[in-house]
Amino acid sequence: MNFIKKSPWILHYDGSSCNGCDIEVLACLTPLYDVERFGVINTGNPKHADILLITGSVNEQNIPVVKQLYEQMAEPRVVVAVGICAATGGIFSECYNVVGGADKVLPVDVYVPGCAARPEAVIDGVMRALAILEEKQKTARCKKGTQEGAGV
Amino acid sequence: MGNRTIIPFGPQHPVLPEPIHLDLVLDDETVVEAIPSIGYIHRGLEKLVEKKDYLQYTYVAERICGICSFMHGMGYCMSVESIMGVEIPERAAFLRTMWAELSRLQSHFLWMGLLADAFGFESLFMHAWRVRERILDIFEQTTGGRVIFSVCDIGGVRKDANAQALDKILSVMDTLEAETKELTQVFLNDSSVKHRTCGLGMLSGQDAIALGAVGPMARASGVDLDMRKLGYAAYGKLSFEPVVETAGDCYARTAVRIREIFQSIDLIRQCVRLMPEGDVIVKVKGNPDGEYFTRLEQPRGEVIYYSKANGTKFLDRVRVRTPTFANIPALLETLKGCTLADVPVLILTIDPCISCTER
Amino acid sequence: MAQQIINTILPDALLAQTQQLKNDGYRLAAISCTSKDDLELTYSFDKDYDLMSLRLHVTPDDAVESISGIYAFAFLYENEIRELFGAKIINISLDFNDNLYKTTVKTPFGVKKKEANDGE
Numbered sequence: 048m049n050f051i052k053k054s055p056w057i058l059h060y061d062g063s064s065c066n067g068c069d070i071e072v073l074a075c076l077t078p079l080y081d082v083e084r085f086g087v088i089n090t091g092n093p094k095h096a097d098i099l100l101i102t103g104s105v106n107e108q109n110i111p112v113v114k115q116l117y118e119q120m121a122e123p124r125v126v127v128a129v130g131i132c133a134a135t136g137g138i139f140s141e142c143y144n145v146v147g148g149a150d151k152v153l154p155v156d157v158y159v160p161g162c163a164a165r166p167e168a169v170i171d172g173v174m175r176a177l178a179i180l181e182e183k184q185k186t187a188r189c190k191k192g193t194q195e196g197a198g199v
Numbered sequence: 200m201g202n203r204t205i206i207p208f209g210p211q212h213p214v215l216p217e218p219i220h221l222d223l224v225l226d227d228e229t230v231v232e233a234i235p236s237i238g239y240i241h242r243g244l245e246k247l248v249e250k251k252d253y254l255q256y257t258y259v260a261e262r263i264c265g266i267c268s269f270m271h272g273m274g275y276c277m278s279v280e281s282i283m284g285v286e287i288p289e290r291a292a293f294l295r296t297m298w299a300e301l302s303r304l305q306s307h308f309l310w311m312g313l314l315a316d317a318f319g320f321e322s323l324f325m326h327a328w329r330v331r332e333r334i335l336d337i338f339e340q341t342t343g344g345r346v347i348f349s350v351c352d353i354g355g356v357r358k359d360a361n362a363q364a365l366d367k368i369l370s371v372m373d374t375l376e377a378e379t380k381e382l383t384q385v386f387l388n389d390s391s392v393k394h395r396t397c398g399l400g401m402l403s404g405q406d407a408i409a410l411g412a413v414g415p416m417a418r419a420s421g422v423d424l425d426m427r428k429l430g431y432a433a434y435g436k437l438s439f440e441p442v443v444e445t446a447g448d449c450y451a452r453t454a455v456r457i458r459e460i461f462q463s464i465d466l467i468r469q470c471v472r473l474m475p476e477g478d479v480i481v482k483v484k485g486n487p488d489g490e491y492f493t494r495l496e497q498p499r500g501e502v503i504y505y506s507k508a509n510g511t512k513f514l515d516r517v518r519v520r521t522p523t524f525a526n527i528p529a530l531l532e533t534l535k536g537c538t539l540a541d542v543p544v545l546i547l548t549i550d551p552c553i554s555c556t557e558r
Numbered sequence: 559m560a561q562q563i564i565n566t567i568l569p570d571a572l573l574a575q576t577q578q579l580k581n582d583g584y585r586l587a588a589i590s591c592t593s594k595d596d597l598e599l600t601y602s603f604d605k606d607y608d609l610m611s612l613r614l615h616v617t618p619d620d621a622v623e624s625i626s627g628i629y630a631f632a633f634l635y636e637n638e639i640r641e642l643f644g645a646k647i648i649n650i651s652l653d654f655n656d657n658l659y660k661t662t663v664k665t666p667f668g669v670k671k672k673e674a675n676d677g678e
Contacts (some may be wrong), residue, residue: 129247
């Protein structure tokens, strides 16, 4: 897997999920699945994180929290929506207090399907997010390069 | 009086995978008061009974919480079955009991890991979760799911476990027992762990009753309260005694859950040995009419399912009173007087499940 | 199986009956609410695995006295019911002033206004 040039740090936020996906995200960190072999670390600090994993749908009360977490993360950043609730609201989409998937508030880059999403799927989603992260980094560098060039 | 500060705790906090928000009023380092504000995960799923019929609602009930998913499904099914007077096959009752105890096992392991994480013992967290995967493997083999199984249905269970699978469970239980003994020694005897749990968050038996605590939280304070004694599913045919400790501190709550792990292993063995042959589901006809309170013991304590039906496919009301909801007042009380650094450990010893609480 | 009894009482008798149950050693297990034409409040108490419930019917305008003076931890249930169902529960010991849940819909479970039913 030579495309992983970096060890991505993950910030996990539970929107309004049932815990199922959260546990599976945590299970990824533990010995059987062990994402640390890819250099992935779960951090509690949004400023350390490269990838935001969102589980569960968003509601009126957590929208400001989700937005704030995202804005605190340094560029480039990638958002992974884990589980069907984070994608569309899933079985709860008809509930009065559910606004919908995470993409109602954030630009989601990768959707991981499942109810609950399996650890293998979560890992796969994170790997795909890495590729996107690298792409974003390249474009950011190019932009910076042309800007600096124009300035000279 | 020193300087009073209010520290917001959560909703995003490194220790808790779930969002709960507490305003901690501090006098220097000491917590004077904790004010909860919940609702970050409130979905309003009790209201979904108006849109999903009583058979479909089983799937919603299972998704109240991903940790005790099976027991939520089971509780809901039991309440509807009681209204309709459905008698489930005996094998189904045993299978339900077995899966319920396996759920308790995985939940307690999950909690042990999170507790270890809260007091900063990272390798212990890893070990607890490594052992937990053995139980998830059993789930996957017998039900097809790791977290949410969808095996409970009104009238019984949708999958049967064959003799081979049951033998496998027995052999996994042996390995598990040995590994658990090794693992729990650390929680019970390690001096650095005891330093974090002994004497912390005292809750007397009297307070536990006065504050309405349930489950391991109450049992660690000497209150003998275990809904499994109601004898629902196959519990009436198994022999067990509620695990009770008397100290009422975080150490006692840890000890209760650890002893319950061994109790669950024993109950699973009994289930497998006593499991009768036969069908696992009966056909359910008609619509429910009436109301019923079902109570069962989840890993976190007593859960109450109240269903009210009106003779149509759609129930009037499903109400779930989850154990964490009942334990919040006791948590708020025990938080008073502890230091800020102990707050995460204290919160974890009630084994909070916020998605249950807020539904 | 343990017993389940539901006693329908008048709202005025709530406090006295609750106090009586507490003196008899009952534990408050849950307060539930169902809304249909009116609000149906059910206070469930447990003793030795028997469930004993007090039930009262009120309209959203009727004031119901809080039982948090008798069972202190009732405050969570009562705040929840007031917010989600719009029941008028007064004198709660720890009053969240409708800020426990922050829902988009106000009193989502409240008594429905007489609208055209979906026919179901």
